[in-house]
Amino acid sequence: MSVRFRFDVTARDGLARRGRLVLPHGTIDTPAFMPVGTRGAVKGVTVEQLHDVGAEILLANTYHLHLRPGDHLIARAGGLHRFTGWQLPILTDSGGYQVFSLAARAKVGEDGVVFRSHIDGSPHTLTPESVVDIQARLGSDITMAFDQCPSWPVTRDEAAAAMERTLRWGRRSRDRFLELAAGRAPDVLRPSPEQAQFGIVQGGTYIELRDLSVQGTVGLDFDAYAIGGLSVGEPVETMYDIVAHTAPLLPDDRPRYLMGTGMPDDLVESVARGIDLFDCVLPTRNARNGQLFTRKGPINIKNARFAEDQDPPDPDCGCPTCRRCSRAYLRHLFLSGEMTAATLNTLHNLYFYLDTMRRVRKAIEFGTFDSFKREFLETYSRRQTL
Amino acid sequence: MSVRFRFDVTARDGLARRGRLVLPHGTIDTPAFMPVGTRGAVKGVTVEQLHDVGAEILLANTYHLHLRPGDHLIARAGGLHRFTGWQLPILTDSGGYQVFSLAARAKVGEDGVVFRSHIDGSPHTLTPESVVDIQARLGSDITMAFDQCPSWPVTRDEAAAAMERTLRWGRRSRDRFLELAAGRAPDVLRPSPEQAQFGIVQGGTYIELRDLSVQGTVGLDFDAYAIGGLSVGEPVETMYDIVAHTAPLLPDDRPRYLMGTGMPDDLVESVARGIDLFDCVLPTRNARNGQLFTRKGPINIKNARFAEDQDPPDPDCGCPTCRRCSRAYLRHLFLSGEMTAATLNTLHNLYFYLDTMRRVRKAIEFGTFDSFKREFLETYSRRQTL
Numbered sequence: 122m123s124v125r126f127r128f129d130v131t132a133r134d135g136l137a138r139r140g141r142l143v144l145p146h147g148t149i150d151t152p153a154f155m156p157v158g159t160r161g162a163v164k165g166v167t168v169e170q171l172h173d174v175g176a177e178i179l180l181a182n183t184y185h186l187h188l189r190p191g192d193h194l195i196a197r198a199g200g201l202h203r204f205t206g207w208q209l210p211i212l213t214d215s216g217g218y219q220v221f222s223l224a225a226r227a228k229v230g231e232d233g234v235v236f237r238s239h240i241d242g243s244p245h246t247l248t249p250e251s252v253v254d255i256q257a258r259l260g261s262d263i264t265m266a267f268d269q270c271p272s273w274p275v276t277r278d279e280a281a282a283a284m285e286r287t288l289r290w291g292r293r294s295r296d297r298f299l300e301l302a303a304g305r306a307p308d309v310l311r312p313s314p315e316q317a318q319f320g321i322v323q324g325g326t327y328i329e330l331r332d333l334s335v336q337g338t339v340g341l342d343f344d345a346y347a348i349g350g351l352s353v354g355e356p357v358e359t360m361y362d363i364v365a366h367t368a369p370l371l372p373d374d375r376p377r378y379l380m381g382t383g384m385p386d387d388l389v390e391s392v393a394r395g396i397d398l399f400d401c402v403l404p405t406r407n408a409r410n411g412q413l414f415t416r417k418g419p420i421n422i423k424n425a426r427f428a429e430d431q432d433p434p435d436p437d438c439g440c441p442t443c444r445r446c447s448r449a450y451l452r453h454l455f456l457s458g459e460m461t462a463a464t465l466n467t468l469h470n471l472y473f474y475l476d477t478m479r480r481v482r483k484a485i486e487f488g489t490f491d492s493f494k495r496e497f498l499e500t501y502s503r504r505q506t507l
Numbered sequence: 508m509s510v511r512f513r514f515d516v517t518a519r520d521g522l523a524r525r526g527r528l529v530l531p532h533g534t535i536d537t538p539a540f541m542p543v544g545t546r547g548a549v550k551g552v553t554v555e556q557l558h559d560v561g562a563e564i565l566l567a568n569t570y571h572l573h574l575r576p577g578d579h580l581i582a583r584a585g586g587l588h589r590f591t592g593w594q595l596p597i598l599t600d601s602g603g604y605q606v607f608s609l610a611a612r613a614k615v616g617e618d619g620v621v622f623r624s625h626i627d628g629s630p631h632t633l634t635p636e637s638v639v640d641i642q643a644r645l646g647s648d649i650t651m652a653f654d655q656c657p658s659w660p661v662t663r664d665e666a667a668a669a670m671e672r673t674l675r676w677g678r679r680s681r682d683r684f685l686e687l688a689a690g691r692a693p694d695v696l697r698p699s700p701e702q703a704q705f706g707i708v709q710g711g712t713y714i715e716l717r718d719l720s721v722q723g724t725v726g727l728d729f730d731a732y733a734i735g736g737l738s739v740g741e742p743v744e745t746m747y748d749i750v751a752h753t754a755p756l757l758p759d760d761r762p763r764y765l766m767g768t769g770m771p772d773d774l775v776e777s778v779a780r781g782i783d784l785f786d787c788v789l790p791t792r793n794a795r796n797g798q799l800f801t802r803k804g805p806i807n808i809k810n811a812r813f814a815e816d817q818d819p820p821d822p823d824c825g826c827p828t829c830r831r832c833s834r835a836y837l838r839h840l841f842l843s844g845e846m847t848a849a850t851l852n853t854l855h856n857l858y859f860y861l862d863t864m865r866r867v868r869k870a871i872e873f874g875t876f877d878s879f880k881r882e883f884l885e886t887y888s889r890r891q892t893l
């Protein structure tokens with residue numbers, strides 16, 4: 122690890138870790154949740170509002186930005202930070218998940234994936250090398266190696282094949298990354314050359330495949346490691362089991378990132394199993410559908426019982442929305458189709474997620490994570506209160 | 508005028524007036540522009556963001572709020588200020604304009620207007636008295652008398668009939684308002700009982716009808732007066748002429764409100780003719796369509812020439828959007844369909860309007876309004892730069 126990337130575990134409580142991750146654009150406290158800014162903006166909220174709710178790092182989607190406005194354009198604009206005005210750390214994903222779920226006629230081969238843009242049908246190719254170059258042009262702080270993320274369920278053979286290909290692609294991703302880092306690709310515009318690269322562990326729900334994947338991926342000596350291929354439809358207990366098995370196998374001195382997870386209780390459960398980083402569209406997407414997370418579980422603001430409810434969404438919450446808005450008002454805005462409803466709901470949900478992580482970190486520092494977790498899960502009901 | 512409503516002209520420059528308007532929820536500096544928060548929210552922006560761009564007063568639509576969520580519900584919630592979280596002054600319109608432009612099967616008679624909701628087809632009636640009661644329940648600072656606003660063009664006879672009916676409705680509006688103010692309608696919930704009431708001058712583009720309307724409306728002794736029935740399609744020079752003729756006829760010691768106007772240059776031209784208050788959907792609606800106002804005129808952010816333009820929308824602007832976002836980024840967000848584009852564009856346009864009014868006020872204070880106006884109009888081109 123160089124100065125561009127430094128991770129210190131500052132406290133432990135069981136398997137849960139409290140850490141500090143130093144990146145070129147700032148230091149973030151872990152365990153951390155990364156709001157998703159797919160196309161260079163978190164839907165419905167501004168950069169100022171992201172600061173207001175306490176976001177320290179954003180995730181942006183390589184696939185989307187490559188297609189529009191294009192990574193070359195963003196590089197010429199000085200990289201994602203200058204382009205978007207978000208000056209704190211950014212993680213870009215590998216595009217692997219989106220290319221399989223969104224693109225038309227995606228064909229995967231050993232070299233990479235050939236597909237057509239979901240926007241205009243134009244032909245594109247992503248390879249382990251091109252995905253490194255694209256992320257170099259975007260100038261994110263953390264880049265991800267290209268991976269093949271199978272859907273769920275898959276057979277053991279399919280999972281093994283995707284995992285093995287991910288290892289081979291990991292090798293090529295790492296090689297290309299080191300080539301750029303060594304300045305041996307001067308044709309690639311790098312607005313923020315001090316980047317880190319994470320490898321991705323695959324293997325589906327098969328323990329022995331996860332073992333092989335960890336072994337191979339760690340052998341490539343990435344800056345840190347992510348667990349991919351979960352939160353894709355498998356039962357939540359299966360996910361917890363795979364995380365519990367896999368996380369402790371990853372290097373103790375590097376942050377561990379569980380990709381695409383999850384509900385608030387999933388975050389707490391996964392921290393307890395040794396995870397440090399999370400991203401998920403749930404708080405933002407569900408906000409736009411009228412679902413608000415509270416300490417007692419999610420509520421649906423559309424519900425008639427909120428028509429004259431003068432309480433804020435969560436009476437224990439200190440977010441900008443709860444400080445000013447009643448459930449009755451938010452329901453009115455939502456039913457009226459006012460886009461401000463999406464904004465206010467998103468601010469609340471992001472604050473809830475980020476505040477939950479603050480409470481998690483505090484509990485680990487105080488050595489009270491176990492009791493925090495118990496109380497959190499006792500109060501929080503996964504089932505939406507209708 | 509009671510303490511609930513006080514207007515002082517603090518400086519004059521030609522016919523332009525610099526004033527201070529004291530209302531139950533705060534004092535506003537005039538000439539003032541009122542952003543439109545149709546359904547209790549300015550589309551795409553939060554209350555905090557409205558404070559950021561310097562809004563001092565909002566307009567809310569009586570017609571929309573009466574239909575959804577209903578004025579009774581808002582009254583039970585403590586009025587519009589408590590319901591929306593906006594604690595500064597609010598003006599509610601009379602509903603007259605919306606009922607003719609939006610409602611289905613509106614039938615106007617001497618008693619009022621019978622119509623069906625554009626939302627669910629439910630039958631409703633608005634009368635001069637019910638419009639006073641609805642606005643009492645909403646608890647706005649400034650309420651408007653019920654008026655009949657004809658479309659354009661109209662014959663002299665049609666304009667005269669609408670103007671005369673507006674006078675009769677004005678009489679009934681005023682009577683009902685004074686009845687409520689005197690506490691003689693205890694069944695009407697009044698969350699913010701210290702309200703003001705403005706009368707509306709009609710008469711289309713007919714000078715002699717405007718004269719009669721002013722005479723009759725001022726005779727009803729409202730707290731202040733608005734010029735209605737303009738910005739409905741007539742040539743802009745005609746509007747300027749009617750404003751130039753009508754404004755000086757209105758009492759000098761009361762604010763004069765030009766309803767529904769207009770483009771930035773219309774505001775400056777109308778201040779020069781003695782107007783103190785404005786409202787218009789242009790800055791917010793056009794923002795959502797990608798039109799940004801600048802000192803040199805409007806630009807359309809969709810235009811291909813902005814694809815790699817790293818300048819802010821208006822290099823001379825100090826708004827939250829211009830401080831952080833390039834035209835290239837705003838274009839990307841707009842073309843991607845990101846709702847944040849609407850938010851950022853709206854913040855810019857509102858700031859531009861409100862900042863223009865600040866500059867107008869400053870110029871009047873310094874006695875330099877004439878040269879300000881000349882320079883503003885020389886620089887500002889009404890025609891959109893494509």
